[in-house]
Amino acid sequence: MKYYPPSNHIYYENSDVAINKLNIKDLKIITEIEKELVIKAYETLHKELDENTIFDEEYLCITHEIIFASLYEWGGKYRSVNISKGDSMFCPYINLESFSKDIFNKLQNDNYLKNYEDIALKDEFVKKLSYYMCELIVLHPFSEGNGRGIRLFFDIIVTFNGYKYIDYKSTLENDDYISASIDCMETDCNRMEKIIENGLNKVTSLH
Numbered sequence: 146m147k148y149y150p151p152s153n154h155i156y157y158e159n160s161d162v163a164i165n166k167l168n169i170k171d172l173k174i175i176t177e178i179e180k181e182l183v184i185k186a187y188e189t190l191h192k193e194l195d196e197n198t199i200f201d202e203e204y205l206c207i208t209h210e211i212i213f214a215s216l217y218e219w220g221g222k223y224r225s226v227n228i229s230k231g232d233s234m235f236c237p238y239i240n241l242e243s244f245s246k247d248i249f250n251k252l253q254n255d256n257y258l259k260n261y262e263d264i265a266l267k268d269e270f271v272k273k274l275s276y277y278m279c280e281l282i283v284l285h286p287f288s289e290g291n292g293r294g295i296r297l298f299f300d301i302i303v304t305f306n307g308y309k310y311i312d313y314k315s316t317l318e319n320d321d322y323i324s325a326s327i328d329c330m331e332t333d334c335n336r337m338e339k340i341i342e343n344g345l346n347k348v349t350s351l352h
């Protein structure tokens with residue numbers, strides 16, 4: 146689904162396709178290319194992950210850049226316009242920088258969620274993950290690709306703590322993830338928390 150208002154001039158005219166470096170206008174083709182790019186970005190970041198990785202604002206931009214920058218000019222860059230989807234108006238551009246700093250300062254105080262390897266802390270980890278995920282959804286820092294960038298960001302954090310990538314299962318297909326995101330706009334993280342709780346499993350888990 147496209148962003149409105151059309152001040153977000155990133156799409157070809159009368160099209161759902163974002164203007165891209167390959168000048169591809171076919172939605173199916175571009176969707177397939179993006180899928181490949183997401184897979185490659187997971188592999189790259191997984192490979193590069195080590196003890197010193199810091200999950201800060203720069204890292205969020207890197208996750209987005211690695212997925213999208215080969216295809217789109219806006220890859221890895223914070224937006225410079227206001228955007229909305231449905232009834233949701235995301236963080237006003239004018240507040241974007243300062244709200245982002247607030248979120249990442251908090252995340253830094255939580256040591257970037259790097260201390261949640263212990264399975265006994267899973268409930269607390271789920272709460273923290275859903276809190277920060279909701280905050281970043283409300284922020285919606287990028288012109289496009291916020292969902293995939295944000296999920297990749299948290300998937301690398303959970304990997305760091307010995308978990309598999311979060312399994313969002315059908316919630317991405319049946320729109321539960323979007324409903325949970327809409328709740329986030331009202332600072333209600335409960336549904337997102339359920340989704341993450343159900344989808345978070347240790348690498349060693351039998352399930």
Ligand SMILES: Nc1ncnc2c1ncn2[C@@H]1O[C@H](COP(=O)(O)OP(=O)(O)OP(=O)(O)O)[C@@H](O)[C@H]1O
Binds near residue numbers: 282
């Ligand atoms: N009406 C809405 N209100 C609030 N948040 C929404 C709404 N619709 C979608 N979202 C959130 O925005 C994300 C989509 O953002 P965007 O289109 O920038 O990223 P994407 O990577 O293209 O999307 P997707 O998550 O579908 O792969 C969704 O994942 C969801 O979290």
Ligand SMILES: [Mg+2]
Binds near residue numbers: 146289290291
């Ligand atoms: Mg999108």
